[in-house]
Amino acid sequence: MSAAFSREKRSAGWILSAPLLLLLAGLLIWPLYLGIKTSLMHDVLSDFDTYYTGLENYKNLISEPNFWNSIRFTLIFAIVATLVELVLGFLLAILFDRIFPGKRILFSLMLVPIMIAPSLLAVMFRLILNENIGVIPGILNKFGLSYAIFDQGNIFTSLIILDVISYTAFTFLLSYSALQNMSQEIYEAAAIDGATTLQILVRVTLPILRPALAIIFLLRFLDSIRTFDSIYILTGGGPGTTTQTVGIYIYKTAFIFGDFGLAAAAAIVLVMLLAPFMPSIIRQFNLGTEPNK
């Protein structure tokens, strides 16, 4: 290609990317600076004075058990929720991977939870589980059962159920897409060799889909680390701080207790804890979206 064309290419590249570069400058670089700066300052709502304190916030954070407890709770919650959702979504995808009456409408209905904001789903969840007017306690009562969602012993299960209702549609959809990409010939060959349905599932389907399932797990796991809305609306992180995710810890530290410096430090430590895994995660996701050579 001519030199003139490649010059046009270069200037066009800058012009086309200008909106993105502006957004990155305004909403990434500047806020990054503000975040780091805040984390190094005494910045408390109740005190009009803000001043540099060096690494004071970080020191306080490291010795703050609530922060580490929230990290532990977030990890446990994310692992359990993701595993349940992946298994359910995959099994459901296998059920859907055949022709049956009403498949189209049921498929559409199954995707509905994706379209409902998790916060709104949490409000609905409170509604149907309310012990006075809720449908679920009503049904359970008829069978002489009861289930108190906010009980110390039940709260974790309640939160997992809510998350599963919210996100299984997502793992289902991705598993289903992965199943659709498998060639029919493999099944036919296995069937000719006399393999049973279960054998095909365990020996053929699962090994082939393992990379796809690993990515679905990773995606959902990374997303559930940020869980905030539904748990905040349902429990506010309580009872006490037992269901406090890192997100809720940071939010409450800044906007309820008014310590912006400590909260900013917590956000930075959170990303630093994730940072070592980033390069390998990015490699995992390398979706063939690298630019043309």
Next chain:
Amino acid sequence: MRRKWGVTAVVTVIVTFFLIPLIGAFYTSMRTDAAIASGPFVWEFDSDWTHYRNALGAAGYDFPSFFRNSVVISLGTVFLTILVSFPASYAIVRLGFGGPWILRLALALRITPAIFFVIPFYKLFTVFQLIDRPLALILANSFINMTLAILVFAGAIREMPLEIEEAAAVDGASIWMTLRRIVFPLLGPALAAVGVLTFLFSWSDYLFAVVLTSSEATPVTVGAANFVTSYGVRWGDISAAVCLSVLPPLVFATAAQKYLVKGLSSGAVKG
């Protein structure tokens, strides 16, 4: 054939389980206050949508303004996200702009929890006096959704046959003309996918809304949650408000289901 109806029955039961919250909320919203108060199985339905009319303004709640805010924020986010990520994706994939670094940055940002940006954004928008203005949420949501949009666009542009653009260049078309006349129309499905996903995700945002708004720019997600705390026992009205709140994304995403599926799977798992 009988076995196939068996699959239908099993799937129906499972799907119903996932829809219980929605069904429950709709059920409550259609019943009279007296029926709601006397337990979940008193069948007495409200024939003239009282709870819906209350939610939509008859009872003096702020819900109509929450609803308007959600519409403005979501549509604004869709527009800004596409404006920012569509041309840039073309520059990255076809013009080699920024090498592989912009895509890697987009992936890294997609992995970074949104909570990381909450305090910096709060500080930034305080400086610009954008707190409690829809623009703050449009900017924040566009920033968060831009990464997925770039990944979807970059994937779609790569799949486009290069020959068409080359032929246009041979015929003397400038990059701009090629972009407007050829690339833009060809990427219709990717634009639809990004549009529906961005609409869905910005309508669903709660975290930025709870931090960056206080009353004037509050969207339905925060509005509905606050509703429960402020009007605790008006279950019928709350249910109606929640059902109304999920309606626009539900209708939009169901109508564009094909693109939703495509966007979610191409932005997530591939290769």
